[in-house]
Amino acid sequence: MANSIRFFLNGQKQDVAVRPDTTVLEWLRSGPRLTGTKEGCAEGDCGACSVLLGDAGDGEIRYHAANSCIMTMGQIDGRALVTVEGLKGETLHPVQAAMAENGSSQCGFCTPGIVISLAGLAANDAAADDHAIHDALAGNLCRCTGYRPIVEAARKVVGEGGAAIPGPAVAALAALEPAAEIATSGAVFHQPQMLDDLLKLRRDRPGAVLLAGGTDLGVALADFHGDWNEVISTAHVRELRSIEETPTHLGFGAAVTWEEVLARVAPFYPSFATLIRRFGSTQIRSMGTIGGNIGTASPIGDGPPALIALGVEIELASSGDRRTMPLEDFFLDYRKTEMKPDEVIASIRIPKPAVGQEFRVYKISKRYDQDISTVCGAFSIVREGGIVRSARIAFGGMAAIPKRVPEAETALVGKSLDEDAARACAAAIRNALSPLSDWRGSAQYRLTVAANLAERFRRDLSGETVEVMAL
Ligand SMILES: Cc1cc2nc3c(=O)[nH]c(=O)nc-3n(C[C@H](O)[C@H](O)[C@H](O)COP(=O)(O)OP(=O)(O)OC[C@H]3O[C@@H](n4cnc5c(N)ncnc54)[C@H](O)[C@@H]3O)c2cc1C
Ligand code: FES
Ligand code: FES
Structure with missing residues (x-):
């Protein structure tokens, strides 16, 4: 059991004994006083609080933008966090330089978030075109400059290469395994890595919050300043993070993010891909999961209607049982579902298109x-x-x-x-x-x-x- 949250902040290893349900934004501003990260809406909508989150895999660190206002400290354990302050080394990051040279900022409140989103794009998409730039900015609200000069600055940088994110070495991050359990200041954050362990926790700790990306749950936490004394995170459960493709189906573990679903679904269902690109923003899609969208059982969630029309089946798992059902049978009444208290949504199977x-x-x-x-x-x-x-x-x-x-x-x-x-x-x-x-x-x-x-x-x-x- 760990008594602190360990992660890299702007390349430096951190060991922080803070409650795991503290929002990353709150900690950044009140702990290390990195106040470049702003609070605007505090519910994932405006992008002022954007940070980059990095995970090691396949010999590299892949960064994506995320909203720190609805993300908790527990969720960054074992990961690399980069704020706008961390982008600047000896010189400005190319996105910062282009924004300054291009007059892309007036009051400057949105600017750190916009720089973060564009830095994430520049690092990930060497061939980014205007569509990709607009997509990357969809979660960043600028109230006074207007987007033309921002997009112009982006065009100067993305696709040019050489805009890497300064962060830790891959090996150092890879060595920082997420702790199975973090207990600090009276709160516990579980991060099981195997489905069986997740299911045992679910059975034994019925009062714990089941957390995936937190893009639904985090809004309520930030809005109502609630306490999560015990959380079970699905983010590192191998089976829930898996993606499989068979000749007839695409299978997604429930903790696969919408950004990951988008990449796999696009060749088969372009219209679904267009819908997913309109799902929140890059920040939301990079954290929000397909299982969380079903689990939240919102009558206005975008995933379920598409998935029901595609004839999707979901698998529910508990420590003693597995069962599958058509997705339309999962929803019973307003926010009421077939899921029992000790169950989780394990996977989602999308049939590939039939002839005709x-x-x-x-x-x-x-x-x-x-x-x-x-x-x-x-x-x-x-x-x-x-x-x-x-x-x-x-x-x-x-x-x-x-x-x-x-x-x-x-x-x-x-x-x-x-x-x-x-x-x-x-x-x-x-x-x-x-x-x-x-x-x-x-x-x-x-x-x-x-x-x-x-x-x-x-x-x-x-x-x-x-x-x-x-x-
Ligand atoms: C700014 C913003 C924009 C958004 N835009 C859209 C949009 O365009 N369309 C849309 O549909 N939604 C949208 N959402 C809502 C949200 O992003 C999605 O519902 C997302 O898919 C939730 O996934 P999550 O992993 O973040 O869920 P979480 O917040 O972690 O969890 C949501 C619920 O699902 C449950 N859950 C999570 N995983 C499982 C599991 N494996 N088994 C059982 N239950 C589980 C949790 O216990 C919780 O009750 C938006 C949210 C924000 C803040
Ligand atoms: S403060 Fe607006 S998205 Fe976080
Ligand atoms: S520069 Fe003022 S909100 Fe964007």
């Missing part, structure tokens, strides 16, 4: 990036000789749970996907669903949009529409 299968998913939100869905509709059909042989249609934001709509599927099966079929499908959607009104959209708006997506799907498949912002 077409899949589209549409996220309707007020902003294109970094926004929660008002409605998310996913359509999957298999056609043979121009006739729809099977269909799966699911929605988020239209009920207390992510919802499959069999009536709308029946309206398409046995028909060619023409205007009449799309109209019948739209009518079935309107009849089957009764959404609520909230500040994101009225029930009437939601019904109209959801039903119209049937026609949008038809037009997309017939080539009448183009994806407006296909990134």
